[in-house]
Amino acid sequence: MTALSCPACGAEVPLRSAAMPYAVCGYCHSVLLRQGEGLSDIGKSAVLPFDVSPIQLGTSGAVDGLTFEVVGRVRWGWQDGSWNEWLLSCGDGKARWLGEAMGQYMLLRERPDLDSHPLVDRFARGEAFRVGDRIDDYSVTDVKEARCLGGEGDLPFPTPPDWTMTSIDFRDTAGGALSVQRDAQGVMAYEGRYHSLAELNPRNLRSIEGWPMPANYR
Amino acid sequence: MSAARLINCPSCGGSIAIKAAGYSTTVACQYCGSELDVTNPDVRLITEYHQAASAGDLPLGARGTLVGTEWEVIGRLERSDDGASWTEYLLFNPYAGYRWLIEADGEWSLGTALNRNPVTESDDVVTLDGTRFFLDYAPVTTRTNSVVGEFYWRVRAGDTVEATTFSSGGSSLSWERSADEVNWTLTEQLPDGDAVRASFADPAPASPSAGPATGGGPRQFGRKASASPRTASAAQGLTPVKRASDGDDLSKMIGIAIATCFLLLVIGIFFGMSRGSVSQSMTVYTGEPARTMMLGTVTLKRPYQAVTITARGDQFVNKWVDLDYSLVDRRTQQAIDAYGIVEYYAGRDSDGNWTEGSRRETTKFASVPAGTYDVMVEAKAQNWSSSSYSSSTSSSWASGDGSGWGSAPESINLRFTITPGGVFFGNMAMFMLLIFAPIAVWMWRKAQASKSGYRR
Numbered sequence: 001m002t003a004l005s006c007p008a009c010g011a012e013v014p015l016r017s018a019a020m021p022y023a024v025c026g027y028c029h030s031v032l033l034r035q036g037e038g039l040s041d042i043g044k045s046a047v048l049p050f051d052v053s054p055i056q057l058g059t060s061g062a063v064d065g066l067t068f069e070v071v072g073r074v075r076w077g078w079q080d081g082s083w084n085e086w087l088l089s090c091g092d093g094k095a096r097w098l099g100e101a102m103g104q105y106m107l108l109r110e111r112p113d114l115d116s117h118p119l120v121d122r123f124a125r126g127e128a129f130r131v132g133d134r135i136d137d138y139s140v141t142d143v144k145e146a147r148c149l150g151g152e153g154d155l156p157f158p159t160p161p162d163w164t165m166t167s168i169d170f171r172d173t174a175g176g177a178l179s180v181q182r183d184a185q186g187v188m189a190y191e192g193r194y195h196s197l198a199e200l201n202p203r204n205l206r207s208i209e210g211w212p213m214p215a216n217y218r
Numbered sequence: 219m220s221a222a223r224l225i226n227c228p229s230c231g232g233s234i235a236i237k238a239a240g241y242s243t244t245v246a247c248q249y250c251g252s253e254l255d256v257t258n259p260d261v262r263l264i265t266e267y268h269q270a271a272s273a274g275d276l277p278l279g280a281r282g283t284l285v286g287t288e289w290e291v292i293g294r295l296e297r298s299d300d301g302a303s304w305t306e307y308l309l310f311n312p313y314a315g316y317r318w319l320i321e322a323d324g325e326w327s328l329g330t331a332l333n334r335n336p337v338t339e340s341d342d343v344v345t346l347d348g349t350r351f352f353l354d355y356a357p358v359t360t361r362t363n364s365v366v367g368e369f370y371w372r373v374r375a376g377d378t379v380e381a382t383t384f385s386s387g388g389s390s391l392s393w394e395r396s397a398d399e400v401n402w403t404l405t406e407q408l409p410d411g412d413a414v415r416a417s418f419a420d421p422a423p424a425s426p427s428a429g430p431a432t433g434g435g436p437r438q439f440g441r442k443a444s445a446s447p448r449t450a451s452a453a454q455g456l457t458p459v460k461r462a463s464d465g466d467d468l469s470k471m472i473g474i475a476i477a478t479c480f481l482l483l484v485i486g487i488f489f490g491m492s493r494g495s496v497s498q499s500m501t502v503y504t505g506e507p508a509r510t511m512m513l514g515t516v517t518l519k520r521p522y523q524a525v526t527i528t529a530r531g532d533q534f535v536n537k538w539v540d541l542d543y544s545l546v547d548r549r550t551q552q553a554i555d556a557y558g559i560v561e562y563y564a565g566r567d568s569d570g571n572w573t574e575g576s577r578r579e580t581t582k583f584a585s586v587p588a589g590t591y592d593v594m595v596e597a598k599a600q601n602w603s604s605s606s607y608s609s610s611t612s613s614s615w616a617s618g619d620g621s622g623w624g625s626a627p628e629s630i631n632l633r634f635t636i637t638p639g640g641v642f643f644g645n646m647a648m649f650m651l652l653i654f655a656p657i658a659v660w661m662w663r664k665a666q667a668s669k670s671g672y673r674r
Contacts, residue, residue, distance in 0.1 A: 009627060027503075027627075054312050080372035102370050103315020104333050131400050139335060143398040175334045194333035197313060208312045209512050210592070212288075217313065 024072075024152045024159070053100060054197065055086055056206040057153045063107060063200050067091035070098070072153030076146040076167070087155060095156070097190060098200075099179065105200065106169075106177040107192045114189035120180060124187040129168045129180070138170035138178045227252055246293075246366045253365065253374065275321065275415065276307055278366065279548055282417035284328060284408070287314050291418060295373065296364040299381070301355075308369055316370060319414070320405060326414045329392070329405040336384075336391055336402060344384050344391060346404065351384035351391045358382065360394070468661065475653045482649055495637040500597060503627040504537055508598035513634045515548075515592050522585040525638055527593070531560045531577040532631040538562075539599045539630060543581060545591040553594075556581050560632070563602060599630050 006013050011027035059070040072087035083101035090096055099106035114120050119135050133140045144167045151159030165183035171194070172178075179190045198216070205217050227247035245254045280291045289309035296305055304322035306329075318329035336344040342353035360381040365373055381394040388407040394400070408414050496514035516525065527543055538561035544553040558581035564573040 052312055081370060102331060103310075104331065131395065131398060141335070141400050171333065171335050173335050173337045177333075197315070205313070210515060211312050214313050 024150075024155065026152060052208060053084055054205045054208065055084070055098070055100060055202070056204075059086075059202055059204050059206070061200040061202040062091075063195060068096065068098075070153075072151065072155045074151045074155065074159055075149040076165075077149045078144040078146045078167075082149060087153065096192070099177075105195045105197060106179065107195055107200075108177060108179055108190035109192055111189045111191045114180075114191070115187060117189075120187060120189055123168070123180060123182060135170060135178065137172040138176065139172070140168055141171045142167075142169035144168075227254060251364075251366070255372065275305070276319070276418045277549070279551065280418045282414070282419075284309070284317070284319070284414070284417065287311055289314075289317060289319075291319075293369045293373075294366045295362050297360055297362050299358045299360045301358070303363075318403065318405070321411075324411060326408040326411045327390075327405045328408055329403045332391075332402040332404055334402075342384075346391060349386050349389070351386045351389075354383045354385050354390070356382065357393070357395075468657075471657050471660070475657055478653050479650045482646060482653075495635055496593070497633065497635045500595070500632045500634065501629050502539060502597045502599040502632065503629050504599045504601040505627050506599070508540075508542075508596045510594060510596045513593040513595055514636055515590060516545075516636055516638050517590045518586055518588050518638055521588055523588075523639060525583040525586050525591075525593075525636065527556075527558070527581045527583075527595075528635045528637070529558055529560050529579045529581070530633045530635075531562070534577065534628075534630045535562055535564050536602045537599060537628070537630060538575070538602065539597055539632065541579070541581070542596040543583075544594045544596075545583060545586060546594060547587075548590045548592060550589075554583055554586060554591075556583050593636050595634065597632065601628065 004013050005011070006025040006028060008025065009028040011025055013025050055070060055073075057070055057073065061068055068088040068090045070086045071089045074085045074087075076083055076085065081101075083099065086098040086100060088096045088098055088107075094109065097106075097108045099108060115124070117135065119129075119133075123129060129140050129143055131140050131143060146165055146167050148159050148161060148163035148165075150161070163183065165181050168180045170178035170180075175194050177192050177194050181188055181190070202217055205213065207213055227250060246252065247254060276291050276294070278291055278294065281288055282291075283289070289311050291307050292310045293308035294305060295308075297303065302322065304320060307319040307321075309317040309319055316331065318331075320327045320329055332346075336346040336351065338344050339350070344351050357380045359378050362373060362375055362377045365375050377396075379394045379396045381392060383393070384391045388409075390405050392403045392405060394403070496516060498511070498513040500509070500511050500513075502509055513527075518525070525545060529539075529541055531539065538559055541558040541560070543556045543558065545555075546553045558579045560577055560579045561575035562573070562577045563575055564571070566572070
């Protein structure tokens with residue numbers, strides 16, 4: 001765990017993962033782009049609104065033999081709500097995303113190979129998905145136009161406040177999850193599974209005042 | 219990290235604690251029923267109602283245990299379709315997520331949102347984990363009639379969804395579809411509705427000790443002990459004492475006054491005694507926006523008592539921190555506010571070194587009613603720059619607010635101690651004055667009388 005000084009405010013910016021080119025200063029919310037040994041400021045990230053997720057940077061866990069640690073987060077807002085996407089640094093050396101909404105968790109990895117799927121390709125070219133549409137065993141359960149509300153920690157991209165995307169969530173009948181996101185840059189598909197918090201065997205969760213930490217998470 | 223952020227209703231000013239801040243996007247003010255949008259840091263009003271939220275069976279903020287997990291009731295919906303109406307409570311626990319507690323005609327059930335779709339066998343049969351559920355009725359429009367509390371999406375009175383249920387014994391699967399979402403919820407009947415109600419009963423306020431004392435209770439100050447009445451013979455047993463001199467009277471009076479003051483002090487300290495103080499630390503940075511934090515929770519058992527909050531800053535100089543305290547009653551969400559400031563300045567002028575202010579500040583709340591209170595503070599730190607610094611220099615390092623090097627943010631560590639109780643020495647002094655005043659008057663009159671030769 002190394003730390004650098006934020007060029008905007010001088011605060012210490014811990015770098016949780018050496019693989020990530022971007023970090024967000026937890027103090028002044030500047031997005032920092034790492035260059036060689038130092039960091040450069042590329043603009044303010046949206047301020048992360050207050051929230052009470054049990055997950056925090058540094059939360060670790062293990063699911064299906066895969067260990068992970070939370071190293072970053074992007075928060076998305078839609079017209080009537082918001083959700084978190086936590087970036088995980090995993091034991092197999094790969095990065096994954098943990099989507100968190102409505103108290104439910106989606107553990108996802110990138111599936112660039114799905115770009116060639118005809119439906120994903122149509123989506124990439126501007127067509128809309130509607131609730132109930134299917135891709136193989138998956139059906140669409142959620143269609144959202146979202147706006148980036150902010151980021152924290154180490155991220156593979158900057159999180160400008162004017163970043164918008166269309167996010168489509170799919171479910172199957174066995175707990176599988178598919179998520180397709182389209183922004184100005186293009187389309188990316190992610191696939192994985194839904195999990196309960198308990199199934200993630202989390203450690204180092206955020207302690208929340210007024211709520212005792214369940215014994216099995218301590 | 220606290221789980222509540224304090225906001226005020228822009229419509230009626232009532233103070234509302236967001237229990238699931240960040241997940242929740244809608245809060246309906248329980249005082250006026252207005253719907254608030256809490257996705258924005260500055261809370262916007264969605265709809266003004268100006269009607270008291272209807273009193274529900276389960277009070278918002280009540281906590282209870284269901285299936286081995288503690289839940290807090292954070293929201294309530296009144297919903298109906300063309301055949302029935304029912305109530306849905308949203309339960310929340312940050313480590314367990316959300317559940318729905320549904321009451322229809324006195325029958326209670328617990329709903330869990332599913333993260334997988336049931337398998338569709340035919341138009342009217344679906345299976346989940348091998349159990350077959352049968353369609354109850356064709357999908358109908360289900361309407362949300364009223365909203366109180368908070369939800370993880372912006373629910374509005376008047377919202378409609380297409381909905382139906384599939385049943386299997388005491389369990390059912392509810393299917394709801396809106397324009398951009400479809401949700402399946404598994405609900406299980408809770409056979410003992412009374413137990414559910416009892417579990418979420420409001421925490422009973424501590425019984426005030428000021429009621430009529432029952433036999434065997436502690437003896438109360440000021441009440442005659444129910445000992446055997448004094449008999450006439452005992453009274454007759456008193457021998458007349460020699461009339462004491464005036465001087466003796468005066469010394470007795472002063473003695474009684476001093477004893478009364480001592481007793482008053484003892485009573486004051488006894489009733490102001492601290493029981494279970496709470497401590498919390500916080501770091502604030504000069505020039506930054508105000509930070510809000512929950513310092514802890516205090517439970518007050520007496521009908522009325524004082525609450526003392528002490529703030530201590532570390533070794534800072536030429537800065538001040540404004541402290542806006544709020545005691546938020548968990549049950550009613552009513553807030554009691556008080557203000558404090560820690561400030562410390564030092565410098566040098568023609569007279570030598572000077573210092574001003576104190577890094578320690580004590581703030582007292584008087585007569586706080588019994589209840590469980592979340593203690594919140596909003597702290598804003600400021601740098602006091604003397605005229606020797608120019609604060610108008612702007613530099614490329616400015617962090618967005620046009621301030622330069624002169625006001626680079628500096629941290630101040632604060633330590634708060636919240637103590638139920640507190641002695642109001644000002645009131646004490648007034649009582650003492652009142653006790654001694656008659657004596658002083660009497661002495662003055664005696665002096666006047668002795669001058670005129672009159673003697674009583």
